[in-house]
Amino acid sequence: MSTSATNDREEGLAFQPKFDASGLLTCVATDAASGDVLMVAHMNAEALARTIETGEAWYYSRSRRALWRKGESSGHVQRVLELRIDCDQDAVWIKVEQAGAGACHTGRRSCFYRAVPLGRAPDASLTLGFVEAERAFDPAKVYRKTD
Amino acid sequence: MSTSATNDREEGLAFQPKFDASGLLTCVATDAASGDVLMVAHMNAEALARTIETGEAWYYSRSRRALWRKGESSGHVQRVLELRIDCDQDAVWIKVEQAGAGACHTGRRSCFYRAVPLGRAPDASLTLGFVEAERAFDPAKVYRKTD
Numbered sequence: 001m002s003t004s005a006t007n008d009r010e011e012g013l014a015f016q017p018k019f020d021a022s023g024l025l026t027c028v029a030t031d032a033a034s035g036d037v038l039m040v041a042h043m044n045a046e047a048l049a050r051t052i053e054t055g056e057a058w059y060y061s062r063s064r065r066a067l068w069r070k071g072e073s074s075g076h077v078q079r080v081l082e083l084r085i086d087c088d089q090d091a092v093w094i095k096v097e098q099a100g101a102g103a104c105h106t107g108r109r110s111c112f113y114r115a116v117p118l119g120r121a122p123d124a125s126l127t128l129g130f131v132e133a134e135r136a137f138d139p140a141k142v143y144r145k146t147d
Numbered sequence: 148m149s150t151s152a153t154n155d156r157e158e159g160l161a162f163q164p165k166f167d168a169s170g171l172l173t174c175v176a177t178d179a180a181s182g183d184v185l186m187v188a189h190m191n192a193e194a195l196a197r198t199i200e201t202g203e204a205w206y207y208s209r210s211r212r213a214l215w216r217k218g219e220s221s222g223h224v225q226r227v228l229e230l231r232i233d234c235d236q237d238a239v240w241i242k243v244e245q246a247g248a249g250a251c252h253t254g255r256r257s258c259f260y261r262a263v264p265l266g267r268a269p270d271a272s273l274t275l276g277f278v279e280a281e282r283a284f285d286p287a288k289v290y291r292k293t294d
Contacts (some may be wrong), residue, residue, distance in 0.1 A: 035182025
């Protein structure tokens, strides 16, 4: 890309989302109240457009290869209070009000429920520590069986 | 992947980072003080290992195809206070103390300095709004010329 195109994308006010080779960009959802990162997921052009239009988070599931309205199965929808785009327009950050008990399919509030200890090189003995071990909801009850 | 392997990765305490086909995972860096998302970048296995060992953020630059110690050129290093990994271990969240005036190469504190207005379908007339227009530092002065 030319320098002027890069400068325009970074300094201009034109919306020029940059999707990767798979047609996706990265989305970080944070809890508007606590500031915690709830999840990192992906959006294709349609998910991004629907999120902007509806003010509710839509994603694209790479594993299911399908557009995905967050909370469609669980009821744990995310109301988007603010959507920001980064310098090179290949990532967005949404601040959300998380409905229900949590964002993670495992039943936790956040997908980031384990911490990695710092200060020495990771090896086979490295053990994660739970930050949020208890489930906020029972995923077996919340998610309907789908194929 | 088998269900038991998935369950182990999600519920176990073994560190099993899942790198993509390019050998990368996604890293979200937030400001430990403000909670703001500063940047979204990528780590390869070596960047992740160095971050864990040193407690300073290392990334992998896809454009430069090189390991990258954050702040190497600018002095704007990131001290990592906490590193968390997500449910399927393909993304990490670091809470950092950002040295210097900011994290973004454009001179802002955060890469997410523009917001997308919500409530109607994005079209050619959609215009971003600056959340943080002013530069916190002058990138021309901070970054040495490199090839």
